[in-house]
Amino acid sequence: MRALVCPRLGTPDVLDLVELPDPVPGQGEIVVAVSHVGLNFHDTLVIAGTHVVKPDPPFSPGSEYAGVVSAIGPGVHTVSIGDRVVGNEEYGCAREAVVVRADRVTRIPDGVSQRDAAAVLVAYSTAYHALVQRADLRPGETLVVLGAGGGVGSAAVDVGKLLGAKVIAAASARDRAETALARGADDCFSYGGEPVKEAIRDRTGGAGADVIFDPIGGPVAESAVRALRWQGRHLVVGFATGKIPRIAFNIPLVKGASVVGVFLGEFIRRDRATHEENLRRIFDWVIERRLQPLVHGVVPLADGPDALRLLAAGQARGKLLLHAIGSGTP
Numbered sequence: 001m002r003a004l005v006c007p008r009l010g011t012p013d014v015l016d017l018v019e020l021p022d023p024v025p026g027q028g029e030i031v032v033a034v035s036h037v038g039l040n041f042h043d044t045l046v047i048a049g050t051h052v053v054k055p056d057p058p059f060s061p062g063s064e065y066a067g068v069v070s071a072i073g074p075g076v077h078t079v080s081i082g083d084r085v086v087g088n089e090e091y092g093c094a095r096e097a098v099v100v101r102a103d104r105v106t107r108i109p110d111g112v113s114q115r116d117a118a119a120v121l122v123a124y125s126t127a128y129h130a131l132v133q134r135a136d137l138r139p140g141e142t143l144v145v146l147g148a149g150g151g152v153g154s155a156a157v158d159v160g161k162l163l164g165a166k167v168i169a170a171a172s173a174r175d176r177a178e179t180a181l182a183r184g185a186d187d188c189f190s191y192g193g194e195p196v197k198e199a200i201r202d203r204t205g206g207a208g209a210d211v212i213f214d215p216i217g218g219p220v221a222e223s224a225v226r227a228l229r230w231q232g233r234h235l236v237v238g239f240a241t242g243k244i245p246r247i248a249f250n251i252p253l254v255k256g257a258s259v260v261g262v263f264l265g266e267f268i269r270r271d272r273a274t275h276e277e278n279l280r281r282i283f284d285w286v287i288e289r290r291l292q293p294l295v296h297g298v299v300p301l302a303d304g305p306d307a308l309r310l311l312a313a314g315q316a317r318g319k320l321l322l323h324a325i326g327s328g329t330p
Contacts, residue, residue: 002018012305026074031071038064038319040122055091065098079105088104096324125275130262136233141211144211154294165211197227214237216240217240217243219241228252233258299320
């Protein structure tokens with residue numbers, strides 16, 4: 001099989017496409033012939049060695065995949081060869097076949113393509129977990145989504161609207177913010193052109209935001225948190241700027257507000273059952289055509305370095321996917 005491999009820590013330029021032996025499943029494991037791999041900004045951090053997850057090279061990037069079960073190890077009774085499944089790992093998915101524990105995959109329901117399953121798994125699971133379990137977002141509340149032009153940001157816009165919130169999309173450039181507006185956001189602005197705190201207050205009649213979804217960090221987050229309303233919630237999803245914000249604790253104190261961490265991987269590890277319930281609802285929205293993930297592009301496995309460079313530069317609009325092998329595109 002072919003695999004995209006990181007032989008040493010660095011930029012996406014260090015990645016190589018190599019031939020590896022076909023994998024063999026062990027006790028409780030399965031092999032999945034991968035059709036699509038979802039890429040995320042945090043893959044660039046894992047490659048650089050700056051993420052909380054720090055694998056030793058060589059390893060493959062990619063934390064989510066969709067495909068077809070091609071082999072089953074001893075003791076596996078929950079899936080069968082030929083089942084379409086989706087799953088996520090901390091890394092290691094950018095290859096034509098992966099060995100994973102059988103209890104870490106979810107069957108893809110009829111009516112959902114492998115492409116869409118890979119596109120929604122991490123981004124939409126993150127957005128849903130953040131807005132439902134962490135923020136308890138309620139219909140009619142105002143949600144501000146920072147980084148709304150990217151994969152997880154566009155997912156938060158979609159999920160926020162489906163949950164009945166008023167959604168204000170914010171992005172680094174006006175055209176990226178307007179992409180979210182075209183997908184259903186109620187308003188938008190560019191923090192490349194407007195002060196964030198003032199932009200949020202202007203668009204909420206001075207009241208501020210109930211919830212801020214923040215995968216950006218840095219000065220943008222430091223300004224946005226000041227625009228929370230009474231008992232608002234600032235969701236810490238990531239730091240795409242590469243800078244961890246410094247927030248004075250008097251801000252949440254005087255606003256009765258909360259700064260809330262969102263860590264999907266640890267949530268799944270600790271509460272797999274709730275994650276599966278979240279994913280079922282997301283898949284139902286796809287089947288009902290109420291949700292169509294924003295996909296920037298689907299590129300061959302060999303073009304993975306180019307795709308990751310695009311992510312690192314913040315230039316992708318929506319999700320970037322790798323097409324791995326001929327397990328089909330259904």
